[in-house]
Amino acid sequence: MVASAHLFCLVALTFTLALAVDHTPLQDFCVAHPKSQVLVNGLACKDPTLVEANDFFFRGLHLAGNTTNPVGSKVTPVTFSQLPGLNTLGISLARIDFAALGTNPPHTHPRATEILNVIEGTLEVGFVTSNPGNRHVTKVLQKGDVFVFPVGLVHYQRNLGSANAIAIAALSSQNPGVVTIANAVFGAVPDIASDVLAKAFQLDKHVVPNLQSKF
Ligand code: MN
Secondary structure, X not given: OHHHHHHHXXXXXXXXXXXXXXXXXXXXXXXXXXXXXXXXXXXXXXOHHHOOHHHHOOOOOOOOOOOOOOOOEEEEEEOOOOOHHHOOOOOEEEEEEEOOOOEEEEEEOOOOOEEEEEEEOOEEEEEEOOOOOOOEEEEEEOOOOEEEEOOOOEEEEEEOOOOOEEEEEEEOOOOOOOEEHHHHHHOXXXXXXXXXXXXXXXXXXXXXXXXXXXX
């Protein structure tokens, strides 16, 4: 009885861990098929005999993203969508450009841990632990510094400098996903009822439609 309970716990734990990251590949590669209509967890594989070097290649991360937008930052992703050879490999990359005082606003990646390397400028970064602590773990990073944002936690970056800043981020999923908190909550389509948001954010009910109109 005790042994079977332990076995059950072990199986349950293993199952949970297996779902916490992308699945392990069962073959050398599975380059995303550009036109397959097959719906699988990831994308269907291109015929391996037709795979070429360009399937494992992306050019353009030397190019600055356009930060002329309300938050003053731009993420240039390199996921399986831009680099089909990443399909099933459980990893991806992004370049993040920041205008002076630009912010990559609070967001989460439901499927990935993110490790970030500042290659230009000075960034304030932070993440918040889950309930009930909600501890804000924050640090100011200089060029060459590296910081990690654990999977699923809300995190952000802000450029403290008066010049542009650049970071490169690696993520532990071919498709990390992004949930930008403000957009998800105030920009949901159709709207979340203003009563719900007024209570959740302890706002005057009349402020909510104004916030919703911005997203
Ligand atoms: Mn991120």
